[in-house]
Amino acid sequence: MPRLFDLLPDDTRKELIAEARSNLRPKGAKGSHPQTQKHRKENPLPVPDFVALDIETTGLDFKNDRIIEIGCVKFIDSKPTQEYTTFVNAGIAIPAYITDLTGISDSDIKTAPSFPEIADQLLEFIGNLPLCGHQIEFDATFISEELKRISRPPLSVQLLDTALLSRILLQPLGRFSLKAVSEFLNVKLENAHRALHDARASGEVAVSLVPRITSLPLNIRQTMAACAPGSFFKGLLIKSLGSCKPLVKIENNRLLISLPKISSPETFTSIEREKIGQIFSNDGALQKVFDSFTPRPSQKDMALQVTDSLNTQSFLIAEAGTGTGKSLAYLIPSAIWALANKCRVIVCTRTRNLQDQLFKKDLPLIKEITGEKLKYSVLKGRNNYICLNRWKRLLTGEAGNLSPRERFAILPLILWVENTESGDIEEQNQFNPKWFNKIWNLISAESHECSGRHCEYFQSCFFQQARQKAMGSHIVVINHALFFSDICSENSFLGKNGSIIFDEAHHLESCGHRHLRVELDTNRLGLFTDMVNNLVLKIGDLKNEKVIYENGKELRTQLKHFRKRSQGLLTELEGWVYSQQQNIIRDYQVSYAEDAFERLLEPFVFETTLNELIDKLYSLKQALVSHPDPQLFEELESDVQACSERASQLKADFSYLISARTEDHVFWVEGNKEKGWIKLCGVPLDIGGMLSEVWNSCNGALIFTSATLSISKSVAYFKSSAGLSPHDQRTAVGLFKSPFDPNQAIMGAIKNSPEPDSPQFCDFIVNTIVSLHTEFQKNILVLFTANSMLNSVYEQLRAQKQIESGKLLAQGISGTRQNILEQFKQNQRRILLGTDSFWEGIDVPGEACEIVIIARLPFPVPTHPLTQAIARRMEKINGESFFSYSVPEAVIKFRQGAGRLIRTVNDRGALIVLDNRILTKGYGKQFIRSLDGEFRSFDDITQMISQVKSFFDTDPSDFHSEPSYVPLEDA
Ligand code: SF4
Numbered sequence: 001m002p003r004l005f006d007l008l009p010d011d012t013r014k015e016l017i018a019e020a021r022s023n024l025r026p027k028g029a030k031g032s033h034p035q036t037q038k039h040r041k042e043n044p045l046p047v048p049d050f051v052a053l054d055i056e057t058t059g060l061d062f063k064n065d066r067i068i069e070i071g072c073v074k075f076i077d078s079k080p081t082q083e084y085t086t087f088v089n090a091g092i093a094i095p096a097y098i099t100d101l102t103g104i105s106d107s108d109i110k111t112a113p114s115f116p117e118i119a120d121q122l123l124e125f126i127g128n129l130p131l132c133g134h135q136i137e138f139d140a141t142f143i144s145e146e147l148k149r150i151s152r153p154p155l156s157v158q159l160l161d162t163a164l165l166s167r168i169l170l171q172p173l174g175r176f177s178l179k180a181v182s183e184f185l186n187v188k189l190e191n192a193h194r195a196l197h198d199a200r201a202s203g204e205v206a207v208s209l210v211p212r213i214t215s216l217p218l219n220i221r222q223t224m225a226a227c228a229p230g231s232f233f234k235g236l237l238i239k240s241l242g243s244c245k246p247l248v249k250i251e252n253n254r255l256l257i258s259l260p261k262i263s264s265p266e267t268f269t270s271i272e273r274e275k276i277g278q279i280f281s282n283d284g285a286l287q288k289v290f291d292s293f294t295p296r297p298s299q300k301d302m303a304l305q306v307t308d309s310l311n312t313q314s315f316l317i318a319e320a321g322t323g324t325g326k327s328l329a330y331l332i333p334s335a336i337w338a339l340a341n342k343c344r345v346i347v348c349t350r351t352r353n354l355q356d357q358l359f360k361k362d363l364p365l366i367k368e369i370t371g372e373k374l375k376y377s378v379l380k381g382r383n384n385y386i387c388l389n390r391w392k393r394l395l396t397g398e399a400g401n402l403s404p405r406e407r408f409a410i411l412p413l414i415l416w417v418e419n420t421e422s423g424d425i426e427e428q429n430q431f432n433p434k435w436f437n438k439i440w441n442l443i444s445a446e447s448h449e450c451s452g453r454h455c456e457y458f459q460s461c462f463f464q465q466a467r468q469k470a471m472g473s474h475i476v477v478i479n480h481a482l483f484f485s486d487i488c489s490e491n492s493f494l495g496k497n498g499s500i501i502f503d504e505a506h507h508l509e510s511c512g513h514r515h516l517r518v519e520l521d522t523n524r525l526g527l528f529t530d531m532v533n534n535l536v537l538k539i540g541d542l543k544n545e546k547v548i549y550e551n552g553k554e555l556r557t558q559l560k561h562f563r564k565r566s567q568g569l570l571t572e573l574e575g576w577v578y579s580q581q582q583n584i585i586r587d588y589q590v591s592y593a594e595d596a597f598e599r600l601l602e603p604f605v606f607e608t609t610l611n612e613l614i615d616k617l618y619s620l621k622q623a624l625v626s627h628p629d630p631q632l633f634e635e636l637e638s639d640v641q642a643c644s645e646r647a648s649q650l651k652a653d654f655s656y657l658i659s660a661r662t663e664d665h666v667f668w669v670e671g672n673k674e675k676g677w678i679k680l681c682g683v684p685l686d687i688g689g690m691l692s693e694v695w696n697s698c699n700g701a702l703i704f705t706s707a708t709l710s711i712s713k714s715v716a717y718f719k720s721s722a723g724l725s726p727h728d729q730r731t732a733v734g735l736f737k738s739p740f741d742p743n744q745a746i747m748g749a750i751k752n753s754p755e756p757d758s759p760q761f762c763d764f765i766v767n768t769i770v771s772l773h774t775e776f777q778k779n780i781l782v783l784f785t786a787n788s789m790l791n792s793v794y795e796q797l798r799a800q801k802q803i804e805s806g807k808l809l810a811q812g813i814s815g816t817r818q819n820i821l822e823q824f825k826q827n828q829r830r831i832l833l834g835t836d837s838f839w840e841g842i843d844v845p846g847e848a849c850e851i852v853i854i855a856r857l858p859f860p861v862p863t864h865p866l867t868q869a870i871a872r873r874m875e876k877i878n879g880e881s882f883f884s885y886s887v888p889e890a891v892i893k894f895r896q897g898a899g900r901l902i903r904t905v906n907d908r909g910a911l912i913v914l915d916n917r918i919l920t921k922g923y924g925k926q927f928i929r930s931l932d933g934e935f936r937s938f939d940d941i942t943q944m945i946s947q948v949k950s951f952f953d954t955d956p957s958d959f960h961s962e963p964s965y966v967p968l969e970d971a
Helices: 009-023 096-102 107-109 114-126 138-149 164-167 178-183 194-217 218-227 231-240 274-278 283-288 296-310 326-343 354-368 387-393 404-419 437-443 462-471 479-485 505-515 521-542 545-582 602-625 628-660 685-696 716-721 761-775 787-798 817-825 865-878 882-898 924-929 941-953
Strands: 050-057 066-075 079-087 130-131 158-159 315-320 345-349 375-379 475-479 499-502 518-521 587-591 665-672 677-684 702-706 732-734 745-750 779-785 809-810 831-834 850-853 909-913 934-940
Touching: 050 114, 050 326, 066 096, 066 107, 066 114, 066 138, 066 194, 066 677, 079 194, 096 178, 096 462, 107 602, 114 138, 114 231, 130 138, 130 315, 130 941, 138 628, 158 164, 158 628, 164 178, 164 194, 164 404, 178 194, 178 505, 194 231, 218 404, 274 283, 274 296, 274 326, 283 354, 283 499, 283 702, 296 315, 296 499, 296 702, 315 326, 315 545, 326 345, 326 437, 326 702, 345 354, 345 479, 345 732, 354 375, 354 475, 375 462, 387 404, 387 437, 404 437, 437 521, 462 702, 462 924, 475 479, 475 817, 475 850, 479 505, 505 702, 505 716, 518 521, 521 545, 521 602, 521 628, 521 677, 545 587, 545 602, 545 677, 587 865, 602 882, 628 677, 702 716, 702 941, 761 779, 761 787, 787 831, 809 817, 817 831, 817 941, 850 882, 865 882, 882 924, 909 941, 934 941
Parallel strands: 050 130, 130 158, 315 702, 315 732, 345 475, 345 499, 375 475, 499 702, 745 909, 745 934, 779 831, 779 850, 809 831, 850 909
Antiparallel strands: 050 066, 066 079, 518 677, 587 665, 665 677
């Protein structure tokens, strides 16, 4: 599969490679990377003989997909000596996207030999040599599966993975596709995604990388050798150690830097509006530090309103259209105000992209204006940071047994932990905590296993460091998730006097629903039982401590019961789901109420067993503390404590989920029948009510901003969802208009389009896309509300001869979101079909995104239990839910989608809405009014094409931007 790096323009790739190379400069060079600094030069490791291999397949599923091409190159004495390649007749059709990727079509393999016919040649070529390749495990698994089909034993040779070698030895590169690594190492890769070419390149990569193993510091190699699973790579590591032994060694030499703590004063000093205004004016401070800065009246207006809000500790709802420059508009007054008052302002964002933009781009710029005294930092939730104490325990085997796959996964972390300054797992792009959540659960800085100042790593602790930095910062950037966990925490970091700015504030309620959700599933139960099991294993070694050992034995028996009851619970719940809904095929969400499970036995038995487990943990703890020398078992006691806390939380969550008692909460079971997973979920409904209590006790300023807070020029809906009183005198409201000219876009819907629920609707979408694609040499972004519709349109478009192969990109089909977005940005007249995550947060300025199609108005999914419960609640309050909930939610999302079109003052484009309810229904006006500029009604596709054509033919110099500030009705 192509990786993002492979799709970047040549110049960008070269820049990234140069940056990575500079981070890997040899010892003594200026700015050399820590991994090359710490040890004496050792002789390069000799390269063993091997066979480099690559296969092309019909897909990624080794059970159902088949090999279509094999390429092998024998490397003897580090030189390619012999090659073998063949197409393989897979016996099944090659999917179009594989043909697009590899260039291999059905006609290429039609007359080729089948796998059974080439099996002997292949095995003979490989012989007993190790197999080397990029993610070679994938290739080896496919070949073994093919061998199994013809009743032959699987491959039994050793494997050397060049992707793993790259992830360890080339960490600063950050991208590890074969293309990225080859380019970095100056290895020729002429025809990527063809087996022989990839095999040649991966062989050369191995020849280049293996000798570099000795460039790793000795302690890193020792630790890796101690932790790596039995493998060819482990053998190479041990060889590189010479007479030294594999041994876990973790440095503990960082020092906790304590900045002077900043806390809010009792009274605040106001800052001058005029000074703030000057910064945003012609010849102001911003223009001096920022060459391309153009004063924008709406940005200045917003900065002044933010200043007023900070000076008076009042609330501000600030909708800032695209291009206003809202982040500088709130950051500059906040920084100046925080410096003047020696206090802290919290900026709370939803996405990592915005967090990065603020921290890496905007705040350094602001520091140039405000001077060196400004301190700023990013603070995330504890579970974003690695805990050094738990990390050591994992590596020394104390934290439980890891599978070989998990052991390989942690190897790159060994070097990262040594070199990272933040310990924030997000900066580590080779370890995904979601994929390896069992490992991450064992090593993240979770509070229930933190001994604080008593911890031997306290002075080096990444989380403590981040918190200390935040305490001493004037601006602290956090995310919505941390905000919600903070307001539920007893040890709140935010405090009552601090001012908070919420960016991307239109998501506040949905973030509340996500982060306050209580869940219980197989995964959570598995993690808990693993944790208790590790404890049981440790106690199993204490045969000489009779009382403790006996308690451990009882705990083990109880854990066995608990495992059984957990399985029983989930199985019974699954049965209950199928009794409620007979027609489930794949995914399901079924809501439940108070009495839903009263006839089930397993929930009751589960709860009893959990209580007994908690009792056993308590007895074990008593045995430990009553020991004549309890200090001997301090660490074990902290393990028991951690298990007890997890168990108590599990008990509380289970009671909440199973009782489903209160009216203000919603409960449902969700799962996937095919994959067999099931989850109980529950969440409070009234996020606004909860937030309003927080706002009532807040003495600082509160600023809510986003490009989409209003509906038909009113923020009443936002106020109610964010818990702000409709008539509160403390809240000012402002719309800071986008500096873009509404005439930069042509917008409209097509009158004769079929109803969105009609069978003809899909054909209509396809016809519109094909007509636009045929008429214009432009990229087209199509936004869908459902995967099913996207998939149908994709299938139909694939069959259209007007659309060449490679022009069509679809979310979930053609690659990852980021991957297809990068292809789209290359502006090669592509069509991108996207769902949810493409409606917002993507920025494709200029000619790469000049046509946006909205297939359907984005109403919330009416079948989801949370949506249904919110709607019911609205009906109770307002007597109806469509206009008070569904329409406002859809309008906000619609505005986000429409906002993908015009991103700069020079952009032009067409927004075509295919859902004609926007023209025919009364509520359609709310969608139209939410857009700036004329919204047209085209008679049919032909008229739409003609008007769009004359729009693009118009001279763009006729457009002028008219930035302005417009007070809202509520203001
Ligand atoms: S102080 Fe707590 S979080 Fe930090 S390293 Fe120690 S145990 Fe881990």
